[in-house]
Amino acid sequence: xxxxxxxxxxxxxxxxxxxxxxxxxxxxxxxxxxxxxxxxxxxxxxxxxxxxxxxxxxxxxxxxxxxxxxxxxxxxxxxxxxxxxxxxxxxxxxxxxxxxxxxxxxxxxxxxxxxxxxxxxxxxxxxxxxxxxxxxxxxxxxxxxxxxxxxxxxxxxxxxxxxxxxxxxxxxxxxxxxxxxxxxxxxxxxxxxxxxxxxxxxxxxxxxxxxxxxxxxxxxxxxxxxxxxxxxxxxxxxxxxxxxxxxxxxxxxxxxxxxxxxxxxxxxxxxxxxxxxxxxxxxxxxxxxxxxx
Amino acid sequence: xxxxxxxxxxxxxxxxxxxxxxxxxxxxxxxxxxxxxxxxxxxxxxxxxxxxxxxxxxxxxxxxxxxxxxxxxxxxxxxxxxxxxxxxxxxxxxxxxxxxxxxxxxxxxxxxxxxxxxxxxxxxxxxxxxxxxxxxxxxxxxxxxxxxxxxxxxxxxxxxxxxxxxxxxxxxxxxxxxxxxxxxxxxxxxxxxxxxxxxxxxxxxxxxxxxxxxxxxxxxxxxxxxxxxxxxxxxxxxxxxxxxxxxxxxxxxxxxxxxxxxxxxxxxxxxxxxxxxxxxxxxxxxxxxxxxxxxxxxxxxxxxxxxxxxxxxxxxxxxxxxxxxxxxxxxxxxxxxx
Amino acid sequence: xxxxxxxxxxxxxxxxxxxxxxxxxxxxxxxxxxxxxxxxxxxxxxxxxxxxxxxxxxxxxxxxxxxxxxxxxxxxxxxxxxxxxxxxxxxxxxxxxxxxxxxxxxxxxxxxxxxxxxxxxxxxxxxxxxxxxxxxxxxxxxxxxxxxxxxxxxxxxxxxxxxxxxxxxxxxxxxxxxxxxxxxxxxxxxxxxxxxxxxxxxxxxxxxxxxxxxxxxxxxxxxxxxxxxxxxxxxxxxxxxxxxxxxxxxxxxxxxxxxxxxxxxxxxxxxxxxxxxxxxxxxxxxxxxxxxxxxxxxxxxxxxxxxxxxxxxxxxxx
Numbered sequence: 018x019x020x021x022x023x024x025x026x027x028x029x030x031x032x033x034x035x036x037x038x039x040x041x042x043x044x045x046x047x048x049x050x051x052x053x054x055x056x057x058x059x060x061x062x063x064x065x066x067x068x069x070x071x072x073x074x075x076x077x078x079x080x081x082x083x084x085x086x087x088x089x090x091x092x093x094x095x096x097x098x099x100x101x102x103x104x105x106x107x108x109x110x111x112x113x114x115x116x117x118x119x120x121x122x123x124x125x126x127x128x129x130x131x132x133x134x135x136x137x138x139x140x141x142x143x144x145x146x147x148x149x150x151x152x153x154x155x156x157x158x159x160x161x162x163x164x165x166x167x168x169x170x171x172x173x174x175x176x177x178x179x180x181x182x183x184x185x186x187x188x189x190x191x192x193x194x195x196x197x198x199x200x201x202x203x204x205x206x207x208x209x210x211x212x213x214x215x216x217x218x219x220x221x222x223x224x225x226x227x228x229x230x231x232x233x234x235x236x237x238x239x240x241x242x243x244x245x246x247x248x249x250x251x252x253x254x255x256x257x258x259x260x261x262x263x264x265x266x267x268x269x270x271x272x273x274x275x276x277x278x279x280x281x282x283x284x285x286x287x288x289x290x291x292x293x294x295x296x297x298x299x300x301x302x303x304x305x306x307x308x309x310x
Numbered sequence: 311x312x313x314x315x316x317x318x319x320x321x322x323x324x325x326x327x328x329x330x331x332x333x334x335x336x337x338x339x340x341x342x343x344x345x346x347x348x349x350x351x352x353x354x355x356x357x358x359x360x361x362x363x364x365x366x367x368x369x370x371x372x373x374x375x376x377x378x379x380x381x382x383x384x385x386x387x388x389x390x391x392x393x394x395x396x397x398x399x400x401x402x403x404x405x406x407x408x409x410x411x412x413x414x415x416x417x418x419x420x421x422x423x424x425x426x427x428x429x430x431x432x433x434x435x436x437x438x439x440x441x442x443x444x445x446x447x448x449x450x451x452x453x454x455x456x457x458x459x460x461x462x463x464x465x466x467x468x469x470x471x472x473x474x475x476x477x478x479x480x481x482x483x484x485x486x487x488x489x490x491x492x493x494x495x496x497x498x499x500x501x502x503x504x505x506x507x508x509x510x511x512x513x514x515x516x517x518x519x520x521x522x523x524x525x526x527x528x529x530x531x532x533x534x535x536x537x538x539x540x541x542x543x544x545x546x547x548x549x550x551x552x553x554x555x556x557x558x559x560x561x562x563x564x565x566x567x568x569x570x571x572x573x574x575x576x577x578x579x580x581x582x583x584x585x586x587x588x589x590x591x592x593x594x595x596x597x598x599x600x601x602x603x604x605x606x607x608x609x610x611x612x613x614x615x616x617x618x619x620x621x622x623x624x625x626x627x628x629x630x631x632x633x634x635x636x637x638x639x640x641x642x643x644x645x646x647x648x
Numbered sequence: 649x650x651x652x653x654x655x656x657x658x659x660x661x662x663x664x665x666x667x668x669x670x671x672x673x674x675x676x677x678x679x680x681x682x683x684x685x686x687x688x689x690x691x692x693x694x695x696x697x698x699x700x701x702x703x704x705x706x707x708x709x710x711x712x713x714x715x716x717x718x719x720x721x722x723x724x725x726x727x728x729x730x731x732x733x734x735x736x737x738x739x740x741x742x743x744x745x746x747x748x749x750x751x752x753x754x755x756x757x758x759x760x761x762x763x764x765x766x767x768x769x770x771x772x773x774x775x776x777x778x779x780x781x782x783x784x785x786x787x788x789x790x791x792x793x794x795x796x797x798x799x800x801x802x803x804x805x806x807x808x809x810x811x812x813x814x815x816x817x818x819x820x821x822x823x824x825x826x827x828x829x830x831x832x833x834x835x836x837x838x839x840x841x842x843x844x845x846x847x848x849x850x851x852x853x854x855x856x857x858x859x860x861x862x863x864x865x866x867x868x869x870x871x872x873x874x875x876x877x878x879x880x881x882x883x884x885x886x887x888x889x890x891x892x893x894x895x896x897x898x899x900x901x902x903x904x905x906x907x908x909x910x911x912x913x914x915x916x917x918x919x920x921x922x923x924x925x926x927x928x929x930x931x932x933x934x935x936x937x938x939x940x941x942x943x944x945x946x947x948x949x950x951x952x953x954x955x956x957x958x959x960x961x962x963x964x965x966x
Contacts, residue, residue: 145946147901147941148901150922153907153922153934235904241771242907242926257772261912278775286767289767293766293767372870401872401873401874405871405873410870414863417862418864421962422886431871
């Protein structure tokens with residue numbers, strides 16, 4: 018399928034347009050963060066400024082557009098810079114782990130034999146470890162912090178891509194190699210390599226799309242559990258950990274502090290949902306085309 | 311020769327099955343009429359996409375709807391019009407009075423159930439017997455289709471059998487309820503040539519044993535010649551020639567059929583190149599006006615490009631849908647004297 | 649296929665680092681516990697301990713690790729079982745339903761729910777549930793039991809058979825106890841189930857759609873088989889094969905979800921313990937739990953492999 022065709026279809030599918038618009042919106046916010054929410058300390062832009070030391074959150078008002086959470090951290094600021102954090106986590110984790118996965122999968126399938134066997138066993142081992150638990154253990158060893166979380170996510174996140182890449186390469190290897198071998202004579206392995214990669218890339222891209230969403234969710238979960246971003250850091254998950262004590266609300270009105278949970282919560286949901294929609298649409302576009310009778 | 315004075319077993323009249331897709335309406339079957347007499351084999355031959363499979367699926371009412379629909383026509387069988395029956399009524403007929411076997415024996419059997427199970431299923435649905443009797447019957451059928459050690463095989467899974475055996479199982483399954491008509495859609499195309507011969511022989515033998523008619527659909531002229539009594543040649547959703555098998559092969563009266571006969575390499579002739587029919591089958595979304603064959607026909611005239619010919623009897627029992635049979639005849643005379 | 653090596657291998661790397669126990673004057677302790685011995689000796693000691701049923705002491709739990717795990721296990725088991733059942737039954741049934749009603753209203757609705765459910769961060773969902781159903785409505789309190797039930801459980805009048813409260817409640821003939829336990833379980837179960845329910849639904853649906861396109865489905869119809877039998881007998885079993893394949897990784901994710909859910913709802917089970925040990929850097933504790941989870945996973949994979957053979961005869965005969 019032609020790229021132009023794919024892009025065109027991505028923009029006609031209603032759901033994927035919705036997804037693209039949302040991602041775009043978050044991207045704008047992330048890029049223009051320093052202007053939308055100027056940091057108090059330019060060297061530490063991810064520290065959420067505090068307008069005081071109050072324990073209880075305060076609702077949205079003139080000073081704090083989205084209100085403050087426990088400890089008087091400004092929610093608006095956290096949301097804006099949080100989108101940057103989300104993209105950072107997403108791109109770094111998904112980017113690196115996808116590259117690792119592509120590399121492992123490709124050479125494993127390409128060389129085959131016992132090398133392939135070993136690589137697959139290693140992949141299996143990694144895959145058989147419960148993700149969150151492993152991440153918890155890893156942060157217990159390496160210490161808390163967002164960068165450690167990202168390392169954990171990368172270390173435990175490449176296997177799916179590796180497997181997928183490997184099966185794609187194996188499929189193509191069976192077809193093209195034979196043709197190429199005859200047609201090109203000795204065959205330029207580099208050409209075949211490029212050919213192979215270009216054809217296998219689509220499912221991997223789809224998977225990477227979906228993982229943008231799921232990685233941010235997992236990172237947020239870890240931050241929420243306290244092993245990710247430190248308190249006061251502009252990360253949506255971290256902000257929700259502040260909200261924990263307040264979801265019961267004040268006397269008489271249980272929903273008093275809804276904003277501490279809902280605002281960052283909805284952000285994570287939308288971010289993840291939009292990537293999933295794009296990935297879904299992408300997959301639908303590539304799929305039925307192959308299945309038309 | 312078949313006895314044409316007997317009651318027709320199945321009578322298809324002006325069948326039209328269209329598919330309504332996003333890109334347009336595909337007239338897969340566009341005014342097809344034929345009949346099959348009890349005990350005879352009608353061969354339906356044509357290239358891929360000519361509508362032969364859709365015709366058979368229409369008879370079985372297995373057309374996926376949407377997007378397909380039987381727009382017009384009647385299919386008279388056993389005093390009923392099959393196009394008017396609801397699915398419940400059709401189900402009683404399928405596998406029971408009319409059975410069908412398909413091209414790919416590899417994928418046409420459910421991989422997670424035993425062969426015996428699948429045959430028994432057909433029996434249990436249509437006949438009033440218990441499981442034990444059904445099993446006996448299934449083993450019996452396996453024996454009849456020439457599978458050795460049927461008592462063992464009956465409990466095996468499809469993947470444990472070879473392609474030829476699987477097709478035999480399909481036949482066993484189709485014949486298990488003693489149908490009057492067996493529709494075979496390219497049953498041997500996916501098989502080795504030697505196995506092909508065996509299966510055809512089997513089908514012929516069973517035809518007599520079970521006293522049933524066969525509708526043999528294929529693109530393979532050799533298969534048609536081997537098993538058919540009469541033949542209908544299809545092109546672009548229509549029947550273009552309709553005759554008994556010897557006449558068709560000896561004396562085709564439609565340019566397409568004639569072209570097909572010509573393209574078969576003969577051992578006796580000494581040809582320098584294979585004669586293929588020039589051009590391609592037209593796109594079903596964009597059929598030409600007039601006679602659908604006009605784009606490839608050496609005898610085409612302006613009339614052919616505007617008016618569509620109907621099937622007409624050119625001699626007894628021999629029909630052709632062409633405006634210029636005479637031109638074809640002239641050409642044949644020419645070749646004979648050359 | 650049995651990944652016995654899995655948990656062990658990871659653990660090996662972990663044991664290297666406990667030498668970095670945080671500060672203070674621990675020289676004596678280090679000597680005593682041999683913490684500055686080369687890593688393989690420590691590992692050997694740990695495995696030795698493991699084989700003797702001793703996983704060390706958990707600071708977070710204030711008890712030997714093994715004891716802490718067994719103490720918390722039934723609670724988690726109860727939660728997991730109650731969550732898995734609707735996930736599998738509901739998810740599969742809906743997946744089939746959705747595929748059969750391909751592209752009509754119901755299909756689109758379920759697809760939307762499925763995508764949203766999958767994108768919902770579990771902890772956020774859990775918190776929202778807690779906020780609404782506990783904060784506003786007071787129906788689903790956190791924890792395992794209300795105070796009165798907890799008190800009752802510790803007295804002689806109540807026999808603890810399995811430490812799975814609903815079951816125990818029924819076995820003791822005390823329905824209100826069972827109901828109270830159920831009340832505490834509904835919210836965490838629902839939260840845990842939602843995400844995985846969405847996942848199974850989506851996989852089942854797409855697998856079913858593909859299966860319905862297969863030739864043998866056409867053969868079944870040509871035999872005169874009733875449509876609902878075609879779907880339930882012929883199609884479903886084949887469609888489930890790829891679903892079973894993902895069952896293993898799904899359980900993996902579910903384990904992670906258990907940690908989150910128990911933490912959010914203050915449900916005293918293994919997940920909560922995992923959280924506590926991790927945040928307090930309780931190495932023995934977290935290692936023990938990781939080991940335990942790894943073992944459970946191996947078991948689940950075994951079950952999955954077995955059910956594979958059950959469903960697909962092609963595998964059986966190999």
